Structure formats: structure tokens, C-alpha cells
Amino acid sequence: MSKTRTSPTTSAGNRAAPLTRQRAHEIQAYGHVVSMPIALAENVRRENADNLNQLLADTITLRDLYKKHHWQVSGPTFYQLHLLFDKHFAEQTALVDEIAERIMMLGGVSVAMAPDVAELTLIPRPPKGREEVPVQISRLLHAHEIVIEEARAMARTAAKTGDDGTNDLLVSSVIRTNEMQVWFVAEHVVDMPLVHANGAGHHEQEEDE
Ligand SMILES: [Fe+2]
DSSP, X not given: OHHHHTSTTTSGGGTTSOOOSOOXXXXXXXXXXXXXXXXXXXXXXXXXXXXXXXXXXXXXXXXXXXXXXXXXXXXXTHHHHHHHHHHHHHHHHHHHHHHHHHHHHTTOOOOOSHHHHXXXXXXXXXXXXXXXXXXHHHHHHHHXXXXXXXXXXXXXXXXXXXXXXXXXXXXXXXXXXXXXXXXXXXXXXXXXXXXXXXXXXXXXXXXXX
């Protein structure tokens, strides 16, 4: 209609003005899949996209748990854990992007915002305040185990339904990265002596005297 064309924001002299505060209906609802020509049936793409959204919510939560602990860590191992937690945060961030984009490739909609992630995640919510290192590490290891367990089940579903791309992402990236991170974190809660060895060191000192 000519009336809208001559409205102030779209008239010839004002076309450079940014059109802000626009709203419209969603173009795809969460949980729905659109067609995508990758030779996979819609029900297969939906099942794997749904699984990946659960994994995405848990991976975003685990990633954020790493940043929380990167900031809030304390004690004699402050520096090494401060650095390690941030390294793992960065690796989880890469996984978040890979998982989210795989969901879109399947024709789905990736969960994204914190309140939606909080509703979906299976990882227990930590307190807002600071906790001791062994508790921080226990929370991380528990979160990793939730992710690894569900990723393995989802990988089997992906393989069974012929979704090799999703299977490869889950096995090669998600499972392997999480297992590696578990090793690096878990070794910090092995109860090793810091100064006096359990037994041997003492005798050498006695012989010198
Ligand atoms: Fe930092």
C-alpha cells in the first residue's frame, strides 16, 4: 500500500535510518525440524536433534561451571587450576558450537539462552557462592559423567538410525574431549603428600644425622 511506502521511516530521504525494536512471529518453533536435504528421514533428524539439545544444555552448563570455578578457585593450587579450568572452558565452548550447529544442520532449533538451558539441564545447580577445591572438582567430575553417559547412549542411537555425522561428533569430539578433561581434573583429587613422602624420605634424613 502506498500509505506504508510513504511512512517517515521508509520515505526516500530517510532510508538510512535503522529500523529498531522490530518483532514478529518465530519462523521455526523450538522442537520442530524443517526439511534438510541430507538424505535422512525427518523422524531420524528430529530424534537426533532432540538428543543433541539435551546434550547442548548440559554442555553449556558444564562450560559455565568451569568459568565459575576459574573465577572462584582458591588455595595452594590456585594458579594451576585457574589456568586448567579456563582451558577446559574454552574446549567446552568449542563443543557447544559444534553441537548447536549440528542441530541446525539436522533442521532443528538449538537451545541457546540461559533460562532455557537451566530448565533443560540434568546437571545439579551449584550455589552462587564459593566452594572448596575438592567440592568444585567433585561437581565438575559429576557433570562430566552425566555428559559422557548420555553422549554414549546418543551415539548409539545416531549410529542405529544412520546419522553417521552426529555419531562421529559425539564419539570423536564430545566423548573423547570429556574423557580427557576428566583425567586432568580427577588427578587433582588423588591424596598425594605435598612435602613428606609416605615412608621413604624420612630414612635418608636419619642416615645423614
Ligand atoms: Fe580469566
